[in-house]
Amino acid sequence: MTNDTISDMLTRIRNGNLVGHKVVKIDSTRMNYQLIKLLCAEGLIRQYETVIKDGRQFIFVYLKYSNNSSRPIIRGLKRVSKPGLRVYVSNNQIPTILGGQGLAILSTSKGIITNLKAKDLGIGGELLFYIW
Template sequence: MTNDTISDMLTRIRNGNLVGHKVVKIDSTRMNYQLIKLLRAEGLIRQYETVIKDGRHFIFVYLKYSTNPTRPIIRGLKRVSKPGLRVYVSSNQIPTVLGGQGLAVLSTSKGIMTNFQAKDERIGGELLFYVW
């Protein structure tokens, strides 16, 4: 078990995409659930479901691929803020990822949101990761 559940989640999704898995199993935490829900709303994963197995909670994430089954929708994931070095941005410092082609995911006082939503709300927060 790792202390950084967000990095663990991103690594499992990244590895699942690299080898072409349809489903990856992630430990269920409130933060992971909100992040997966955001990825689903942005159309980066097909779907997810929560499962209780042997008294532990898991999230099964169904990965999404383009028409070519070896080409995942999520091309890259990069963790920005880590437990040892937190990265915070104000509303005017929110980065764009790949010229607007990717997303930056932030944890704000109004919940988890993308860089586009945070710019619209004019709110900053902790910059969690980039996805493209």
């Protein structure tokens, strides 16, 4: 069992993309489920499904690749807020990632949302990770 399930999830997705896997298996937590759901809604992964295996619940994440090549849609992931050092931003401190080509994922009072939606709502929160 890992202390930082979000970092573990991001590492599994990153490693799966590097070697060209179609599916990665992630431990199911409420936070991981919400993050995967958001990534699917943003079009960064193909789909996901929850599976119970040996009494434990997992999320199978189907990674997305470019149509004309085997290049992954997700180019990079960077964890920002960690268990040892939480990073919070207000609504005017929300970063723009790669000139708007990437996303920052935040945990706010309105749930797990992207930096674009947080700017629209005018709220800040905990800056979880960057994805591009």
